[in-house]
Amino acid sequence: MEGSGTEQKGSPKCSFLTNSLLCHENRQRLWRICNFIMFGFFSLAAYVQINDPDAEMWIVIYMIPAVLILFVSIKPDITGHVIWKLLADLHSAVCAVGAIYLSGCLYFYTSKNILHEEEGRELSGLLIISGWLLLCRKSHQSAIGAIRLIIAISVSTAPFFIWIYIYIDKEMRTSWPQHCKTVI
Incomplete structure (x- = not known):
């Protein structure tokens, strides 16, 4: 569709013969x-938190980005909407504060x-949330x-590979509290 203004400058056209990852449509598809x-x-x-002592908090912490990211996977331009930005920024800030707190706890009380x-593990989750929302932030x-x-x-x-590693490494799970042993 030449002249329609829908093509990206500098991006190769997608066609049957030149179907590459550099093509704008393929990059958009992979992004979605x-x-x-991530959704x-x-x-x-969020689901595996059901047996956690503070499940309500962690389910909400994971479901907010799940919903935000679902919207991005359906309509990537949503990241430009003021409500999406506000929710993402607010949630990222809350996760950053939680990450700082957990980092301090780990620094002073962890030997393993x-x-x-x-x-x-909670810190890792908060960092993944903040990182992904930041990655989405200006994608529109x-x-x-x-x-x-x-x-x-x-x-x-990466999170799925980490879960697979944790599932395979039974020794790692032996020191976990009981509510964490049934996570996977």
């Missing part, structure tokens, strides 16, 4: 897929790998670049 994967991760993270500690302003896409693919797959 990464967001849908799945945040939803699963942080994934062995409940606070370490420009085409999804290669660097953002590589980061998105890496970050969207």
Whole structure:
């Protein structure tokens, strides 16, 4: 559709013969897929909190970004909407404060790998939330670049690899509190 103004400058046209990752439509498609994967991760993270002593708080902490990211996977331009930005920024700020608090707890009271500690796993979740919302923050302003896409693919797959690692490493789970042993 030449002349329609819908093409991105500098981006190769998508066609049957030149169907590359550099194509704007393919980058957009991958961006939406990464967001849908993160929606799945945040939803699963909220679900596994059901047996946690402070489940209500953690379910809300994970469901807010799950819903925000679901909207991004459906309509990527939503990140430009004032309500989306307000909710994302507010939630990121709350997660950042929580991450600072948990970092202090871990620094002063931890002698093991942080994934062995409940606070370490909680900190990881808060950092993933803040990082992903930050990655989405200005995605409406420009085409999804290669660097953002590589980061998105890496970050969207990492939590699942960590969960697989934790599931396989039974020794790691032996020191966990009882409510954490049935997480996966």
